[in-house]
Amino acid sequence: MSKFQFPESIKSRPVYGTLEPRVGKFHLMIADAEGAEAILELAAQDSALMAKSHIIFIPNGTDYGDQLKALNPAQYYEGPSYAASVQRIRHVLANAHQGLQVYLTGTEGLMGQAQNEAMQAGIPHTFIQTEHRGSVARRMQCVHCKGITEDVMTDPFVCSHCGLNLFVRDHYSRRLAAYQGVCIDAEDPGNVPEPVELYK
Amino acid sequence: MTIQFNDETFRDDYSFHNSDWAIKRFPFPFHEDSYMYAVNMEQHRGGPEGSVYEKRFDVDEHYVAEMRDRAMVLADDPLRCQSLPHMTLAGWDLLELIMVSKSEDYPDLFELHHDADQWRWVNKPLGIDDTFTFLDETTLPYGPMEYITRQTQGDFCVLDQREENLWMDAGMVTTQADWSLDFDLGMNFFEWHAPVPLAHEMGIFKRALKFLLNIQQGAPARRMNWTMTVNPLLDTSPENYHKWGIQKTTLTPENIGSKQHLRVELQTFFRLPRSNALVFPIRCYLCSFQDLMTMPKWGRRLHRVVRDLPVELATYKGFIDNRPMMLDYLSQFDDGLPTSPGVFPEPETEPPLNKAG
Structure with missing residues (x-):
C-alpha cells in the first residue's frame, strides 16, 4: 500500500530497494x-x-x-x-x-x-x-541560500529560509542528504507556475 | 614575451576585453561545422607557439583581473573552495605541479626556489613573495590547494581515485558553467555529471572515465567544452543564478555582438604523484561574438554550429530562448563558403566574408 515506484531518473538520484535480513553481529x-x-x-x-x-x-x-x-x-x-x-x-x-x-x-x-x-x-x-515507505516528500537544499526545506511536496515550492521560488531537481547530494532547488523565475521574475504535487 | 595585464572587470561595468592577440589565440572549440558530444581527449603536450595549448597552465592578459574576481567571489561565498579532509596531500601535489610548471614556463613572471623543505615562491604579477615549509599547512595563509588556486586562472576539481571511479572531493570553483561545487562535493564521476542530457545514453561518460582512470604521471590530457554567456561574467554559478539569470534577457539585436560571449573551457587532466589524485583544471575563456566575427572562418562556422545544435543541447547550455536572435546576428557572417578543417582561424588563408549588406 505505502510503497511507491519512483520513476526512472538521473544517476545522482538515489535508488531504494527492499530490506532483507543479512548476516551480522x-x-x-x-x-x-x-x-x-x-x-x-x-x-x-x-x-x-x-x-x-x-x-x-x-x-x-x-x-x-x-x-x-x-x-x-x-x-x-x-x-x-x-x-x-x-x-x-x-x-x-x-x-x-x-x-x-x-x-x-x-x-x-x-x-x-x-x-x-x-x-x-x-x-x-x-x-x-x-x-x-510512506510520504514521497523531498528534503530540498536551496542552492542560493543553502537552507534546507523539509517535506517538500510540490514543484515549485518556496524556500523556507530565503523565500525564493525554487524548482525541484532530481540532482541529489548524499553529503547534504538533499535534492537541489533552483530559482524558477530568475529570467522572468514573478512568473512562477502553479505548484504541482510531486509525481502527479 | 611579456604579457600586458588588463585592468578590467567581470561584473558590474564588465570592462573585460580581449586584445587582438587574445582574439587570435582564443580556443575556438569547433573543429568542423557541426557539434555533438564526444570524449575528444588528446594529450596535453604543448601546442603551437603562442596558443593556449602551449604551456601546462596558460597565463594570459586576464590573469590579474581574474584573480581579483576570484578573491571577490570567495569573500562573498567561501564554500566555493572546499577540500574534504583526506585531500590535503593532493592539494600539496597540486601546489607543486603549478609552481614548478609556471616557474619553468614563465620564468619572467614566477620563481620557485628550494632549500630542502623551505620553498620560496615569487609571483610577480600578483606581488607575492612567500616562504613556506612544503607539506606544512601552518606555514601558508590558506590550505595548499586554496593558496595556489587563488593564483591560477581556471577552476580546479581535485578528484580522488578509488573503487574504479573518480570522486569530486576537493575544488576551487568560481568560474563555473552553472554547477555547484558545494552541492557536488563528494559525488562520483557519474553522479556529478547526472544532469547532463544525452551523453550518458551515448556512453560518453563510461568511456571518458576509463580514459581518465588511466592517465599517468607526466602524461596529462586535455579536451574542450563550451557554452554561451551573456556579458563576460565569470561567476555563472547556480548560487548566484537568481542574480545573473536576468541578464540573459537583456540581449537585443543591437547589443548582441558585444554582449553575447562564447564561453570555452579548456579542460586538462594531470595525475598527481603522492596522492594518486587527478586534478582537473577547467580554464574559462570568453570572447564576444563581434570579436569572433573578425575571423571569417569562425563567423561561418559558429553560425552553422549554433543553427544545427540539437534542442536538448541548446536548452541544457541555457541559450534556447536567445538562439533565434543569435542566428539573426550570426547569419550575417555566413556566406555559405566552405571552411577549412581544424580550430585555428587561419586569417591569412581563409577567404574574407563575401556577403553584401
Whole structure:
C-alpha cells in the first residue's frame, strides 16, 4: 500500500530497494512513519533477527510503535523527531563494531540523513540497505541560500529560509542528504507556475 | 614575451576585453561545422607557439583581473573552495605541479626556489613573495590547494581515485558553467555529471572515465567544452543564478555582438604523484561574438554550429530562448563558403566574408 515506484531518473538520484535480513553481529534499524511496515516485514523473515536489533523509530503521527515494540528488539527507542534522535544515532554508530548491519526505511529525508550519519561513521553507502515507505516528500537544499526545506511536496515550492521560488531537481547530494532547488523565475521574475504535487 | 595585464572587470561595468592577440589565440572549440558530444581527449603536450595549448597552465592578459574576481567571489561565498579532509596531500601535489610548471614556463613572471623543505615562491604579477615549509599547512595563509588556486586562472576539481571511479572531493570553483561545487562535493564521476542530457545514453561518460582512470604521471590530457554567456561574467554559478539569470534577457539585436560571449573551457587532466589524485583544471575563456566575427572562418562556422545544435543541447547550455536572435546576428557572417578543417582561424588563408549588406 505505502510503497511507491519512483520513476526512472538521473544517476545522482538515489535508488531504494527492499530490506532483507543479512548476516551480522548487530542490526541497527532506523525508520520513520510507514517505514515501520518494512521493519515488521523484515522481522517476519528471520525470527532470530530482533534479539540482535536496535530499532530507532520516529512515528511522525503514526501508531506503529506498539507493533514494533512487540517484536521485542534488543533495544527500542521512539523519538519525537529526527533532530531529537540524531545524537543517539551518532552514538550508536560511533560505538558500533565490525559486522553492524544498517537498515533504513521510511521517507527519503530520513533515509538520506541517517545514511549520511552512517557514512560519516565510516560505513560505505553501498553497504547500507534502504527501502522507501510512506510520504514521497523531498528534503530540498536551496542552492542560493543553502537552507534546507523539509517535506517538500510540490514543484515549485518556496524556500523556507530565503523565500525564493525554487524548482525541484532530481540532482541529489548524499553529503547534504538533499535534492537541489533552483530559482524558477530568475529570467522572468514573478512568473512562477502553479505548484504541482510531486509525481502527479 | 611579456604579457600586458588588463585592468578590467567581470561584473558590474564588465570592462573585460580581449586584445587582438587574445582574439587570435582564443580556443575556438569547433573543429568542423557541426557539434555533438564526444570524449575528444588528446594529450596535453604543448601546442603551437603562442596558443593556449602551449604551456601546462596558460597565463594570459586576464590573469590579474581574474584573480581579483576570484578573491571577490570567495569573500562573498567561501564554500566555493572546499577540500574534504583526506585531500590535503593532493592539494600539496597540486601546489607543486603549478609552481614548478609556471616557474619553468614563465620564468619572467614566477620563481620557485628550494632549500630542502623551505620553498620560496615569487609571483610577480600578483606581488607575492612567500616562504613556506612544503607539506606544512601552518606555514601558508590558506590550505595548499586554496593558496595556489587563488593564483591560477581556471577552476580546479581535485578528484580522488578509488573503487574504479573518480570522486569530486576537493575544488576551487568560481568560474563555473552553472554547477555547484558545494552541492557536488563528494559525488562520483557519474553522479556529478547526472544532469547532463544525452551523453550518458551515448556512453560518453563510461568511456571518458576509463580514459581518465588511466592517465599517468607526466602524461596529462586535455579536451574542450563550451557554452554561451551573456556579458563576460565569470561567476555563472547556480548560487548566484537568481542574480545573473536576468541578464540573459537583456540581449537585443543591437547589443548582441558585444554582449553575447562564447564561453570555452579548456579542460586538462594531470595525475598527481603522492596522492594518486587527478586534478582537473577547467580554464574559462570568453570572447564576444563581434570579436569572433573578425575571423571569417569562425563567423561561418559558429553560425552553422549554433543553427544545427540539437534542442536538448541548446536548452541544457541555457541559450534556447536567445538562439533565434543569435542566428539573426550570426547569419550575417555566413556566406555559405566552405571552411577549412581544424580550430585555428587561419586569417591569412581563409577567404574574407563575401556577403553584401
